[in-house]
Amino acid sequence: MTEIAILSGKGGTGKSGISAALATLAPKVVVADCDVDAANLHLILEPRNYLEKVYTSGQKAHIAVEKCTSCGKCMDYCRFDAIKLANGEYSVVETACDGCKLCARVCPTGAITMIDQNESRWFAGAIRNGKMVHARLAPGEDNSGKLVNLVRDHARKEAHDIQSDLILIDGPPGIGCPVISTLSSINKVLLVTEPTVSGMHDLKRITELVSQYKLEVFLVINKCDINPEMTEEIEKWAVGKQIPVISKIPFSQVWVEAMINCKSIVDWAPESELSDQIRAIWKKLIDNE
Amino acid sequence: MKIAIASGKGGTGKTLVSTNLFNVISRQGQKVRLIDCDAEEPNVCEFIRGNVEEETLTMTHIPVIDSHKCTFCGNCQEYCSYNAIIMLPTIKTIRVIEDLCHDCGACVYACQYDAITEKEKVTGSITQYSISANADVLESQTEIGIYSPVPIIGQTINMAEADTLTFLDSPPGTSCPFIATVERADYVVLVTEPTPFGLNDLKLSVETLRKLKKEFGVVINRYGIGKELIEDYLNKEEIAVLGHIPFDKRIAETYAKGDLITDKYLQYSELFKKLHQNITKQLQR
Numbered sequence: 001m002t003e004i005a006i007l008s009g010k011g012g013t014g015k016s017g018i019s020a021a022l023a024t025l026a027p028k029v030v031v032a033d034c035d036v037d038a039a040n041l042h043l044i045l046e047p048r049n050y051l052e053k054v055y056t057s058g059q060k061a062h063i064a065v066e067k068c069t070s071c072g073k074c075m076d077y078c079r080f081d082a083i084k085l086a087n088g089e090y091s092v093v094e095t096a097c098d099g100c101k102l103c104a105r106v107c108p109t110g111a112i113t114m115i116d117q118n119e120s121r122w123f124a125g126a127i128r129n130g131k132m133v134h135a136r137l138a139p140g141e142d143n144s145g146k147l148v149n150l151v152r153d154h155a156r157k158e159a160h161d162i163q164s165d166l167i168l169i170d171g172p173p174g175i176g177c178p179v180i181s182t183l184s185s186i187n188k189v190l191l192v193t194e195p196t197v198s199g200m201h202d203l204k205r206i207t208e209l210v211s212q213y214k215l216e217v218f219l220v221i222n223k224c225d226i227n228p229e230m231t232e233e234i235e236k237w238a239v240g241k242q243i244p245v246i247s248k249i250p251f252s253q254v255w256v257e258a259m260i261n262c263k264s265i266v267d268w269a270p271e272s273e274l275s276d277q278i279r280a281i282w283k284k285l286i287d288n289e
Numbered sequence: 290m291k292i293a294i295a296s297g298k299g300g301t302g303k304t305l306v307s308t309n310l311f312n313v314i315s316r317q318g319q320k321v322r323l324i325d326c327d328a329e330e331p332n333v334c335e336f337i338r339g340n341v342e343e344e345t346l347t348m349t350h351i352p353v354i355d356s357h358k359c360t361f362c363g364n365c366q367e368y369c370s371y372n373a374i375i376m377l378p379t380i381k382t383i384r385v386i387e388d389l390c391h392d393c394g395a396c397v398y399a400c401q402y403d404a405i406t407e408k409e410k411v412t413g414s415i416t417q418y419s420i421s422a423n424a425d426v427l428e429s430q431t432e433i434g435i436y437s438p439v440p441i442i443g444q445t446i447n448m449a450e451a452d453t454l455t456f457l458d459s460p461p462g463t464s465c466p467f468i469a470t471v472e473r474a475d476y477v478v479l480v481t482e483p484t485p486f487g488l489n490d491l492k493l494s495v496e497t498l499r500k501l502k503k504e505f506g507v508v509i510n511r512y513g514i515g516k517e518l519i520e521d522y523l524n525k526e527e528i529a530v531l532g533h534i535p536f537d538k539r540i541a542e543t544y545a546k547g548d549l550i551t552d553k554y555l556q557y558s559e560l561f562k563k564l565h566q567n568i569t570k571q572l573q574r
Binding site for chain 2: 010
C-alpha cells in the first residue's frame with residue numbers, strides 16, 4: 001500500500017488542483033481530503049456519498065444559571081479564559097472553551113455540565129475510479145487532528161475493501177495538528193510550493209516538520225515562471241536537502257479555467273502540456289521511474 | 290480597534306491585503322500595528338521589514354509526575370480529557386505524553402498526593418519589529434512540531450493596544466486558529482477569489498462569523514478571472530463588498546519578490562487607500 005500526502009505549508013499553492021489531477025489519472029485509488037476545515041476536493045471529484053457519519057469533536061462546558069451560586073471557582077481554575085462574568089452572572093465563552101472539564105469538576109453545586117459538539121460530519125463516497133473519504137468540520141469546532149485520523153483510517157479500510165494499493169491524501173495547510181495527524185504512518189510526501197518569498201518560507205518550515213518522519217519526499221514548484229530567480233533558489237535549496245524537484249509547472253490560463261470549471265486538468269485539457277507534466281509527476285511519484 | 294484579515298481558503302491574498310493596508314496607513318502617519326496571527330506559517334515579515342525590538346518566548350505547562358509520591362490511584366488519568374497520561378500500575382509506570390497535553394491543570398487538581406508539579410516548555414515566540422515611528426509589527430511563531438498555535442495567537446493579540454488601529458493577519462481555515470483570531474477582532478475583512486474553491490470556503494467563513502456574531506465585509510481578489518459567482522452570492526446574502534483587487538500578473542510578480550504593490554504602483558496605493566476608507570465607513574455604521 002502506498003499512501004501519499006500532498007502538502008505545502010502555505011495555502012493556495014495548488015495542492016488540491018494537483019491532488020485532483022493525480023486522482024483522475026489513477027486506475028484505482030482511494031482519495032482522502034484531510035483539509036477538513038476547508039475541504040474542496042469534492043467539488044472536483046464529485047463523490048456520490050453512501051456513508052455519512054457524525055463526528056463528535058469534543059465537549060463544551062455549560063453553566064446552569066439556576067444552580068450557580070456565583071462562587072467564581074470555575075473562573076479561578078479555567079486556564080483558557082473561557083468563563084466570563086457579566087451582570088453578576090457566570091457563563092462559558094464557547095469559542096474559548098477547550099473542553100477540559102475542570103470547571104465541571106470544581107463546581108461545588110454541580111451547575112456545570114459538558115455538552116457534546118456533534119455538528120461535524122465525515123463522508124465516504126464513490127468516484128469514477130475508486131472511493132473518496134472527506135469531512136466537514138463544523139464552523140468553529142476544534143480537534144481537526146482527530147477528524148483527520150478518522151478520515152485516514154476509513155480511507156485505509158476503503159482501500160482494503162476495493163483492493164486499491166494507492167491512497168492519495170490532500171493535506172491541510174500549515175504545520176500544526178491536522179498536518180501532524182496527516183503525516184503519521186504514510187510513505188511519501190509531495191510538497192507543492194510556489195516561487196514567492198512566503199512560499200519559500202513556508203516550504204522550509206513544512207520540510208523541517210516532514211524531516212522528523214521517515215518519508216520519501218518530492219517537490220513540485222508550481223507557477224514556476226512568476227519568479228524565475230526564486231525558482232532557481234528553491235531548486236538549489238532542494239539539492240542541499242536532497243529533495244528531488246520532480247516538476248516545474250508554469251502559470252497557465254488553462255489551469256485557472258480548469259479550476260473555475262471544477263475540473264481536473266487532465267480531464268479539462270488532456271492534450272495540454274500541463275497534463276503531460278502531471279503524467280510525468282505520476283511516473284516519478286507513483287511508478288518510481 | 291482590531292480588524293482581522295481572514296479567509297477560509299489559503300492563498301487568497303490575506304497577507305497581500307494586510308501588509309498593503311498597513312503600508313498605506315503607516316505612510317500617512319497614522320499609528321498602526323500589524324499582528325501576524327498565522328503562527329504556523331507567519332509571512333508578514335517577508336514583506337515588511339523592521340528592526341527587532343523585543344522577542345518573548347511563549348510557554349506552556351507540562352505536568353511532571355513524581356513516581357515516588359504517586360500511588361497509582363489513576364485520578365489524574367481519569368481527569369485528563371486529552372489522554373495525555375499513560376499509567377501501568379502493575380509495573381509502577383506513569384508517563385505524560387507532552388504533545389497531547391493541553392495545559393488545563395486538571396491533573397494537578399486531581400492529585401491528592403502532591404505528586405504532580407509543572408514544568409515550562411517553549412511553544413513559540415512573539416517578536417516585535419519597529420517599522421517606523423508610528424508603526425510596528427508583532428509576529429507570532431510556533432516551534433516546529435507544536436500541535437496547536439491557539440495559545441500563542443491569544444497571547445500575541447492580547448498585546449494589542451485598545452487605542453491603536455491594529456490589523457490581525459489571520460491563519461487560514463475555519464477551525465481553532467481562525468476562531469482564536471477573529472473572536473478577538475472588532476471587525477473582519479474576508480479575502481476571497483472568484484473561483485468555486487474560493488466561494489465554497491467563503492461560505493464556510495461567513496457561516497462561522499455569523500455564528501460568532503461578528504461584523505464583516507469582503508474583498509474580492511483576482512477579480513476578473515471567474516464568473517460572477519462570488520458577487521451573486523454576496524448580493525443574495527447582503528454582504529458588503531469592500532473592494533476589488535484585479536487579476537494582474539504584476540501583483541503576483543511583486544508579491545513573489547516580497548515587495549509591496551502599494552510601494553510600486555500608484556494605482557494600487559490609491560486602491561488600498563480607498564479600501565481603508567471603505568472599512569472605516571463600515572466601522573462607523
